């Protein structure tokens with residue numbers, strides 16, 4: 001049975017949702033960033049980390065999501081197997097990792113982006129991060145115009161990429177001064193995910209003490 005190391009409110013929510021969608025047994029282990037327990041499975045001290053029964057470890061959210069979708073083709077969560085469908089899945093996974101997630105880092109950890117310890121410097125870094133988050137939410141919103149899901153023909157079909165977007169959309173709602181009111185298509189994806197019983201089960205598990 002696979003084990004997911006996750007932290008509350010983190011991007012590990014994405015593989016947590018996908019494991020719940022898959023419906024096969026798994027263990028979810030809550031960890032603190034940089035804790036000895038987490039460092040033992042991921043030298044970066046970061047989540048998510050996935051551990052298979054034989055001890056094989058996989059880090060990086062995008063890689064874990066792609067692995068889980070490929071491991072369970074019966075769930076149809078990969079976004080499709082044609083050359084272009086694979087390219088689209090990779091494209092949006094890379095966008096979420098490198099553009100969207102990275103835009104939040106200065107907001108969550110401004111002290112990593114300036115050697116100036118003053119509150120003013122930290123605020124400047126945070127504000128710059130939020131501006132970049134807004135830009136990336138705009139890209140997401142435009143992509144979602146006329147679509148229900150991130151990948152697939154027409155209105156699209158649910159995939160691991162929707163789960164990947166979920167934590168970032170939640171961060172946007174919480175952290176952007178105006179929430180995501182300016183990005184109705186992104187909010188619609190959030191509401192679609194929030195209405196999913198599997199997503200609700202994961203949220204309850206992550207909220208529980």
Ligand SMILES: N[C@@H](CCC(=O)N[C@@H](CS)C(=O)NCC(=O)O)C(=O)O
Nearest residue numbers: 010011033045046047048060061062
């Ligand atoms: N590129 C990694 C980033 C993982 C990452 O930074 N996760 C955050 C939570 S969303 C974390 O564990 N941060 C702790 C830290 O950076 O110390 C991935 O996509 O999995």
